[in-house]
Amino acid sequence: MPDALHPLLLRQLRRLGVDPAGPPPAPEAWAQLLQRVGRAYADADADRYQLERSQALASQEMAELHQQLQASQARLANLVALSSDWVWETDADGRFIDISDGLARAGVDPASLIGQTRQIDVLPPVEGHDHAAYHATLAAHQPLRDFVYGTRRSDGRAIYVRISGDPQFAQGRFTGYRGVASDVTEATVAGQQVLQLARFDSLTGLANRNMFQDELDRALQRNAASQTGFALLFIDLDRFKFVNDTLGHDAGDALLKVMAGRLSALLRGADRLARLGGDEFVVLLDHVTDPAALSKVASRLLTELAEPLQLGGRMVQISGSVGISLFPSDGQDAATLLKNADTAMYLAKSRGKNNFQFFTPDLAQHAARFFAMESDLRQAIDADQLVLHYQPVFRASDGQLCSMEALVRWQRPGHGLVGPGEFIPLAEESGLIVPIGRWVMQAACRQLQAWRQAGYNPPRCAVNLSTRQFAAGRLVDDVREALAMHGLEAGALTVEITEGQLMADPERAQQTLQSLQALGVQVAIDDFGTGYSSLSYLKRFTANTLKIDRSFVRGLPHNHQDMAITQAVVTLAHSLRMAVVAEGVETPAQRQAVQRLGCDMVQGFLLARPLEAAQMAGQLPRWLPAPATLAAG
C-alpha cells in the first residue's frame, strides 16, 4: 500500500508521524496532513500555470521568429531580384541549371544560358586572372573566388564578369557549383585602359619606355642564360622638331603615327618595337648580331622612313638616323646598351643623317666631343666667339664686285677657327641656328653700314638662312629690325636658302620668302641643282637669283653633262627673270665656261676666298671705284 502512494505524500505522512499502513491519525495530525496536501495541490496548480504560460510564450516567440525569417527571405529574394549581381548554379558538368534575373540587367537573358557551360576563353585573359588556374580550381572542386573573365553578349558587346562560387556536395558526391556574379565591365575596361597607358604609347599604340624596359630586361636574362646575343636599333627622325615647329603639333603627331606604322610593318613578330618618347623609337632584334643582317634591316628601315608622305595637305619627306648596339659586346645591361645605341645614332646624325652606324668604343669619345661642342656652341654668341668672313661675288662680264656673301666661323677656345661645316649641322639639330642666324644678320648689316660710313658702298651683302629660322616665326621681324637698326635699305640684303632646305617645307618657305621680298630683300636659291625641286616650285618661289651648285661647275668645261645642265639652268633662270651665280669657280677655264654659258655672276676661290672683314676692307679699294677711306667694323 505505501508503495502506491506518491513519494511526496509519503514524506509528509512520515513528518506527521503517521504510518500509512497503520491506523488513521489523530485529528490534529489529520488536519495538518490535509493542510499540507492542500498546499501541495496549490503548488502543483502554480507550476502548471507557469508551464502553460512559458509554453504559450515560447510558441509566440516561435511564430514571431518564423515571421521574421519569412520577411528576411522575402527581403533577400527582393534584393537579389533588384541587384545587378546575380546568383548562379551549375550541375556537376558545369552547365547552368539556375541563374537569377540580375543577369538580365547586365544585358544577358538568363534563360539563354541554362544548359550552357561558362565561356571564359572568348576574350583574352584579364590581367591577374589566369584561365588555366580557373580550370584547375574547378577540376579540383575547390572554392572559386573573385575570378574575372571577359565574354560577349549576344549582340557582340564585350562583358566582363566577376564570379565567386562554392562546390556543392550531396552525400559526399560533387553536384556542381553555386555562387554569385557581377558585371564588372566598366571597372575592368577602366583598369585595362590604365594598364594600357602605363605600358603603351597613347599616340602610336607602340610599347612605351616602361614596357620596353621590361622586354629588354627579359631579353637580357634569356640571352645571358642561353649565351646568345641581340641587337638594339635606336631610331631618331631627322628634322622632326622642324615639322613640329613649322606644320604644328597635329602634323607632328600624324607623322609619328605614320612612322610607327611603317616600322611595325617591317618588323617580324619576335622583334620588339617601342617609342621611347618624342621622335625616338627603338627596336630589339632577338638572336640577331650579324652585322650584315643588321645592316640590311637598318637600310630597310631607313628606306621606309624616307618615303614621302602627305602632312596637312603637303608632301613632306623625313629621314631617320639609326644607331646600333649589340649584346653582349656593347654592354651587359639595359642602360649601357641603350646609351651606346643612342651614341651611335648621334654619329649617324652628325654624318649627314639618313644613315645607320654601329657602336664602337671610340664612338663614346666622339659622342663626348659632340656634346661638348653643343655645350660650347651655346655660349658662343654671348662670349662673342662668332665671326663673319665675306666672299665677294663678281659680275661675270666685267669683274665688278656686285655682292658679298657673309659666312660664319666660330673662334672656339682651344680649337682655333672652326668652319660652319662643322657646327652648322649641330646648330640646326639643336635649334641654336635661330639665335646664330639672328646674330649673323645683325653682324652683316652692322659691317655693311660700317663700310658705307668708311666711304665704300658694297652693293649688298648676302646671309645664309636655315629653314629652322622660318619655323621660329620671327624671321621677317628680325630682318626688319636688323635693317632698321643699322640704317640700311632692304635692297642691301640678300637672303640665301639652299634648294634642299626649301623643299623641306615649300609652302612655309614660299610665304616667308614672299614676305621678305615684299620688304625689298633679295632672295637667292643656293646650291641649285642638288635639291630635286620641281620646276613648278621654282616658279612659285620667284627668287631673284639662282646659285648653280659648285658640283656642276667643277666639271666645266670638259664634262658635257655639267655643261648641258649649267646651260639649261641658265636658260631656265633667265626665262623666269632670275640672275645666275656660278659657285665654286676655281680655274680660269671654269670662269670662261660659265661666262660663255651666260652666268651673270661668279663666286669662287679663283677670284677670292672668304675674307676677314679687315682683309675685305683692304681689297675694297681695288674692287670698288673711288673709295674715300677704309674701315673694318
Ligand SMILES: Nc1nc2c(ncn2[C@@H]2O[C@H](COP(=O)(O)O[C@H]3[C@@H](O)[C@H](n4cnc5c(=O)[nH]c(N)nc54)O[C@@H]3COP(=O)(O)O)[C@@H](O)[C@H]2O)c(=O)[nH]1
Ligand atoms: N645657315 C647658315 N649657313 C652658313 C652660314 N655661314 C656659312 N654657312 C654654310 O656653311 C657651309 C660651308 O660654308 P663655308 O665653309 O664658309 O664655305 C663657303 C665657301 O668657302 C665655299 N666656297 C666658295 N668658293 C669656293 C670654291 O671655289 N671652291 C670650294 N671648294 N669652296 C668654295 O662655299 C661655301 C659657301 O657656299 P654657299 O653657301 O653654298 O654659297 C655652306 O653651305 C654655307 O652656306 C650662316 O651664317 N648660316
